[in-house]
Amino acid sequence: xxxxxxxxxxxxxxxxxxxxxxxxxxxxxxxxxxxxxxxxxxxxxxxxxxxxxxxxxxxxxxxxxxxxxxxxxxxxxxxxxxxxxxxxxxxxxxxxxxxxxxxxxxxxxxxxxxxxxxxxxxxxxxxxxxxxxxxxxxxxxxxxxxxxxxxxxxxxxxxxxxxxxxxxxxxxxxxxxxxxxxxxxxxxxxxxxxxxxxxxxxxxxxxxxxxxxxxxxxxxxxxxxxxxxxxxxxxxxxxxxxxxxxxxxxxxxxxxxxxxxxxxxxxxxxxxxxxxxxxxxxxxxxxxxxxxxxxxxxxxxxxxxxxxxxxxxxxxxxxxx
Amino acid sequence: xxxxxxxxxxxxxxxxxxxxxxxxxxxxxxxxxxxxxxxxxxxxxxxxxxxxxxxxxxxxxxxxxxxxxxxxxxxxxxxxxxxxxxxxxxxxxxxxxxxxxxxxxxxxxxxxxxxxxxxxxxxxxxxxxxxxxxxxxxxxxxxxxxxxxxxxxxxxxxxxxxxxxxxxxxxxxxxxxxxxxxxxxxxxxxxxxxxxxxxxxxxxxxxxxxxxxxxxxxxxxxxxxxxxxxxxxxxxxxxxxxxxxxxxxxxxxxxxxxxxxxxxxxxxxxxxxxxxxxxxxxxxxxxxxxxx
Numbered sequence: 001x002x003x004x005x006x007x008x009x010x011x012x013x014x015x016x017x018x019x020x021x022x023x024x025x026x027x028x029x030x031x032x033x034x035x036x037x038x039x040x041x042x043x044x045x046x047x048x049x050x051x052x053x054x055x056x057x058x059x060x061x062x063x064x065x066x067x068x069x070x071x072x073x074x075x076x077x078x079x080x081x082x083x084x085x086x087x088x089x090x091x092x093x094x095x096x097x098x099x100x101x102x103x104x105x106x107x108x109x110x111x112x113x114x115x116x117x118x119x120x121x122x123x124x125x126x127x128x129x130x131x132x133x134x135x136x137x138x139x140x141x142x143x144x145x146x147x148x149x150x151x152x153x154x155x156x157x158x159x160x161x162x163x164x165x166x167x168x169x170x171x172x173x174x175x176x177x178x179x180x181x182x183x184x185x186x187x188x189x190x191x192x193x194x195x196x197x198x199x200x201x202x203x204x205x206x207x208x209x210x211x212x213x214x215x216x217x218x219x220x221x222x223x224x225x226x227x228x229x230x231x232x233x234x235x236x237x238x239x240x241x242x243x244x245x246x247x248x249x250x251x252x253x254x255x256x257x258x259x260x261x262x263x264x265x266x267x268x269x270x271x272x273x274x275x276x277x278x279x280x281x282x283x284x285x286x287x288x289x290x291x292x293x294x295x296x297x298x299x300x301x302x303x304x305x306x307x308x309x310x311x312x313x314x315x316x317x318x319x320x321x
Numbered sequence: 322x323x324x325x326x327x328x329x330x331x332x333x334x335x336x337x338x339x340x341x342x343x344x345x346x347x348x349x350x351x352x353x354x355x356x357x358x359x360x361x362x363x364x365x366x367x368x369x370x371x372x373x374x375x376x377x378x379x380x381x382x383x384x385x386x387x388x389x390x391x392x393x394x395x396x397x398x399x400x401x402x403x404x405x406x407x408x409x410x411x412x413x414x415x416x417x418x419x420x421x422x423x424x425x426x427x428x429x430x431x432x433x434x435x436x437x438x439x440x441x442x443x444x445x446x447x448x449x450x451x452x453x454x455x456x457x458x459x460x461x462x463x464x465x466x467x468x469x470x471x472x473x474x475x476x477x478x479x480x481x482x483x484x485x486x487x488x489x490x491x492x493x494x495x496x497x498x499x500x501x502x503x504x505x506x507x508x509x510x511x512x513x514x515x516x517x518x519x520x521x522x523x524x525x526x527x528x529x530x531x532x533x534x535x536x537x538x539x540x541x542x543x544x545x546x547x548x549x550x551x552x553x554x555x556x557x558x559x560x561x562x563x564x565x566x567x568x569x570x571x572x573x574x575x576x577x578x579x580x581x582x583x584x585x586x587x588x589x590x591x592x593x594x595x596x597x598x599x600x601x602x603x604x605x606x607x608x609x610x611x612x613x
Contacts, residue, residue, distance in 0.1 A: 035467060060463055060498075068456045068490035075460015078393075078446055079468065099487075102450045103457060107438060 003196045004182040005215060014151035015175035017086070017116060021047025023155035024084065028055055032162060035081040037073045040064050041088040041116065048086060066091045070099035070113065077109035082162060089115035089171070090122060093133035104167045105142040112161050114170045118147070118208060119259025119288070120301050121174035126292040130171075134236055135264030137169050144168040145236040146190060147208035150180040153234060156188050164190070173209045173259070174298070180212050180232065191235045193243035199227035202282070202316060203247035203254045207233045207266045210257040213302070216309025217257075217316065224313075226321055233266060244273045253282035253320055257312055259302075262287035282320050286312055330550045334377065339546045339611055341411075342372045346579045346606045349407045352417065354599040356403075356424045358434060362589040363479060364404040366510040366574035369544050374475060375408050378553040383412035386443040392472050392559070393445045393461050397454020398479035398508065400591070402436035402444070409443045452485025454478060455505060459495045462503035466561045473559035477506045481513030483524045489534070496535025499564035504556065505536075507569065508543065510576035512587040531569045543572025579606045 024036065025047070037060045042048045052059045060076070062069035066087055073085040092115040093100065104111050115133065122128040137145045146161075146168060148154035154172055161168050186194065196211070197218055206214035211232045218228040229251055231243055248254055254274065256267035267285030274281060286307060294304055302308045306315055346368055353359035375381060379392040396405060410417050423431040431440040435449030446457050458476035465472055478488065495503055507527065511517055518524050528538040539555070541548040552570050576590075577583030580602040594602065 035464070058467055062494060065490040065494065067487045068459075068494055071453055071456025071487065071491065072460035072463065072494065074446075075395075075457040075462075076464045076467075077460070078457065079461045079464025079470075081464055081467065098450055099453065099456070102447070103453055107447050 003186045003194060005180055005196050012179040013176045014179050016148060016151045016154035016172040016177070017175050018047045019151035019155040020114070020158045021051050023158050024048070024051050025054065027159065027162070033081070034058070034162070035060070035076045035083045037062055037069055037076065037083060037085040039066060039069050039087050042086060066095040067099050070096040070111075071103050073111045073113070074099070074103035074107055074109050077111050078107070083111045084114060084158065085111055086114045086116065089117040089130045089133070090128045093130065093136050097136060101140050105140045108142050108166050110165060110167065112158070112168045112170055114172060116172055116174070118171045118173050120293050121209065121259065121298050123296070123298045125295040129293055131261045131288050131293070132264075133171065134258070134260045134266065135268070138237060138264065138269065142166050143237060144190065145171070147171040147234055147236060149206070149208060149211040149232045149234055150177060152179065152181060152184045153188065156184070157190065160188070160190055171208060177209050178212045180215065191238045191240060193240040194232040194234070195229060195243070196232050197228065197230040199229040200251060201226045201228060201253065202320065203229040203231060203251045204257060204312070205231045205233050205244070205247070205254065205266065205270055206257045207236060209259055210307065213307060213309050213312060214257050217312035220309055220313035221316065224317065224321070226317070236266060236269060239269050239273070241273045244270050245277055245279070248274055248277075248279050248281045255284045255286060255312070255316055257307065258287040259307065260287055261290065263290060284315065284319055286315060328551055328554050330547060330554060335547050335550055338373055338376060338550065341376055342369050342546065343606060343610050345372055345404070345407055345411060347603050348411065348417070349403060350580070350594060350599055350602045350606070352403060352407055352420065354594050354596065355421045357593040358591070359403050359593065360400045360434070360591045361580070361583060361594065362512065362576040362587065363398060363508065363510065364401045365578045365580060365583065366544070366576050367398070367401055367477060367508040368404055368578070369546055369549050370477070370506060370508065370572055371404050371408060373546065373549045373553055375412065377550070379475065380472060383409070383414050383443075386414065390470070390472055392475065393458075394475045394477065395446050395454045395458045395461070396436065396448055396477050398451070398477060398482055399435040399448030402434065405436065405444070406432055406441070414443055451479070451482040452487040455488050455491035455495070458503060458505070459491050459500065462495065462500040463498065465502055466500070469561050471559055471561060473502050473504060475504045475506060477508055480507055480509040480511065480524055480527070481518050481521070483507065483527065484522045492531060492534040492536065495567045499535070500567045501557065501563055501565035502559040502561050503567040505567065505569045507571050508574055509571055510574045512576045512585065512590070514587065514590045516587055528571055535566055536569045537566045538569050538571060540571040541573065543574040544578045579609045581605045
């Protein structure tokens with residue numbers, strides 16, 4: 001069944017942080033039990049800020065101490081809580097790598113680490129970019145890794161995660177991203193990719209904010225008579241290998257798009273699936289190259305590295321058509 | 322809050338626990354001989370404290386290690402897990418034969434040099450990487466407060482481990498949140514893997530530092546069972562709601578305590594023990610038995 005997506009990205013910017021903050025409040029009102037921890041990046045004006053003011057007894061602000069935040073979250077989980085933990089993304093995967101690996105993943109506790117400002121969306125230069133997190137997370141056992149395509153999907157992931165026993169990473173962007181899905185009634189299962197547009201000439205696979213870039217690219221390619229299948233690969237682990245293999249069979253050409261280093265992220269995962277299946281196909285990874293990003297406005301950076309719709313369409317056309 | 326640290330400790334109890342510590346040390350050495358690996362230096366230094374906790378001062382039921390109301394103990398110095406395994410064995414949770422059979426054997430492993438909570442009932446958290454335990458314990462204490470649960474969280478930390486910066490993040494947070502239901506115990510044997518902590522990175526003045534982070538500090542001779550009991554008996558009830566300074570017991574110990582040729586010798590940080598050494602160790606431990 002085709003999923004309805006929006007192509008009018010300019011008017012519908014939403015924040016995943018806002019959406020899941022609202023969802024958390026609903027969940028408390030419904031009687032669900034969980035704890036919330038945060039670092040010093042939850043503004044009082046946001047919905048998560050409101051959540052913390054409304055339910056202070058279930059919230060812990062750990063300050064600027066990401067390793068401790070992850071450790072404390074694991075301890076809270078060991079005490080019997082499901083824990084949502086919002087961390088300023090740039091300092092989550094590397095500063096707290098050992099705590100993610102050992103306290104969360106090895107102990108296998110139900111902590112949901114919500115890393116904000118993924119990729120280069122924070123715009124603060126390479127110290128404030130998150131370019132190697134997916135590569136790292138992929139190698140850590142027990143972690144479920146979800147990268148919601150838009151704000152509404154993030155809220156769904158947060159709710160869905162209440163049913164999950166183990167640890168989860170939820171990777172979200174800065175908080176002003178276009179809605180990909182027009183309605184919120186599409187089928188969504190963690191671990192199951194969504195084909196959001198059919199096409200026969202190639203497949204574009206995106207994750208998180210790169211899903212809408214892929215859609216934009218598909219639109220531009222369409223004008224040139226090239227039809228692209230577009231996949232929302234919202235879960236990086238467990239990885240939906242079947243969706244990749246079907247795409248390869250149907251289109252013979254796969255292009256991955258991600259706001260992450262091209263080394264070891266979504267593109268790496270897709271390449272591994274295709275190579276291990278022994279299938280010959282056209283393939284290209286589009287992402288952040290192996291260098292520290294240029295410094296600038298995020299939208300400029302995306303254009304610079306050819307990650308916007310136009311850049312993707314150009315790369316694809318030049319390489320394959 | 323000031324602690325009444327000079328209490329009337331029942332000397333009969335002290336003596337019973339001392340005898341138990343002698344037994345545990347002997348069992349521990351035999352266990353390490355059988356499995357061929359361990360961290361005897363630190364395992365022997367922390368034995369008295371661990372015995373006092375599990376046999377007297379922790380709310381704990383070895384028949385029901387997942388009992389919701391139990392006190393939690395996080396062994397931050399995870400490499401000393403065999404001390405806990407030995408105590409679990411003595412408490413009837415596992416037989417020694419079972420532990421030996423299931424120790425780091427590829428197909429049947431449950432017990433590892435660093436404990437895994439998913440394999441070993443009684444282990445509250447999988448540890449081994451140093452500097453993690455106090456954050457976990459802080460989270461547990463906060464969780465008890467959220468649930469208004471009256472159990473207490475203990476966390477045993479090595480003094481070399483104190484060099485890991487993450488401990489200080491946790492000391493700061495627990496002090497800030499005034500977790501009166503949290504007790505950190507620093508097993509301060511003064512040695513780390515390759516030498517003294519003083520010569521490596523000096524952790525002192527440890528008590529003053531921890532006090533400055535908002536904790537109450539009790540400093541004791543941690544291989545003197547009377548002092549251990551006195552400190553643990555002085556703890557106020559683990560009321561989850563009342564906010565008061567968390568407590569740190571600085572337990573001054575001797576690495577390799579009880580085995581004369583291991584004492585204060587950092588070469589006994591890790592490794593196995595030969596049969597002749599075991600026999601000598603068992604005699605040495607017996608000779609340490611106090612006559613009161």
